[in-house]
Amino acid sequence: MSAPTESLQLLSPELLAKLERLELVSRKVFRGRMKGERRSKRKGQSVEFADFRNYVPGDDLRLIDWNLYARLDQLFLKLYQEEEDLHVYGLIDCSESMNFGTPTKLHVAKQMAAALGYIGLCRADRVSIQALGGQGRRAPVLRGRTGLWQMLQYLESLQSGDNVSLLEGVKDFSIRNTGTGVVVLLTDLMDKSGFEQALRLLIGRRMDVYIMHVLSPEEVDPPIRGDRRLIDIEDGDQTEITVNAYVLDRYKQTLQSFLTSVKTFCSRRGIAYIPVLTDQAVDDVMTKYLRQRGVVR
Structure with a gap:
């Protein structure tokens, strides 16, 4: 069976060969439903x-x-x-803010989810990669390497625009999925209502929680200057500003403060926090960076 052309954009054959040798690390002991590897x-x-x-x-x-x-x-x-076996959940934030950058944050999140999902499939784990919001309700639960193409086809079908809050998305996921396991949330954490309640809900489910915080280099160091009208891509809020060195410096301070608060929140609650920039090669992230962080081995 040949792979769809679009699917090969998520996982190259060379990366697939590397992923087959990896294993997802669970920091908790879960009782599996079926014998696995x-x-x-x-x-x-x-x-x-x-x-x-x-x-x-x-x-x-x-x-x-x-x-x-x-x-x-x-x-x-x-x-x-x-x-x-282990149940591996990959939750992808498909809000409109993820449709930003080159490549987009959503595309990179799909790549990471596909790679993590394939590792689980190779180890005979139960894998469920799904979007937060309505698109997640048709996500398949897969097991074994034969599920690869179905997983990739589902990922390719995902589009940005499900502007549900992180909390509402996690609530919906929790209602539809009652089991425990490893859950990897791939998101930019850009939610005006905050991220804390959503993460507390996952912890309350006794999940082994990983956060892959996906940001673009343009968000870390904005390449803009002069008079600008900024429009919130999700709710349409607008503001006019003059971008100069002082404003950029304040922006970077605010961003760093936010990132520090996320890291502190996760550290205190046993959540593994993994920052990812969209210009990082997925091969390096999966085979080097995540191994160093103890996510895979």
Whole structure:
């Protein structure tokens, strides 16, 4: 089956080969629904021996090591390394502010989501990549490498314009998805109502939360000067300003203060915060940057 031309713009064949060797890192222990390729921190039943422990009444007698009992006259259970699947959620902010930059923040978010999703598919994890808002309601839940093209087709269909707040988007996601797992939120965090409540809701779901904060270089260092009319792309609010060195300096201070507040909020609540600029190569982000940050290994 050949890949659609548009899909190849998200993941190159060379990157696919690199992603196959990676694994998503879960900082929490979740009970999977199906057997997978992921090593669990829990002990269970499989073909690979892990450890012994003392027998207690009620344990499965089939797991007793009778040879050890014959030598030591004590009952011990054999424990095996359990392999389980993980549910990986990728949540993409499709608000109009994401349709900015070259390439757009939305395109880069799709690339990152596709790469993370493919890593999960290669490890037999359950993968659900979905948009926040109405477009997320038709997102497929996939498992196995054969789900790659369906995932890419869904991602290519996503368009900016779902101007729901982060909180409303996360609420809708939480209602439709009752399980736990790793959730990666890909967003620019540009929400006038704030981001805190949305992240608290994910934490309350006992999710292992990662934030990939996608910004364009033009937002970090705006290449504009002179008299300008600024229009909010999402709600149409307008203001007229004169952009000079003083205004740009104040803007950068305000942006840095915002970024610091996001990092502090995430750090205090065990959320992994990962800033991403749209001019960073997706290959470098996935195979180097995210590995250094402990998101993949």
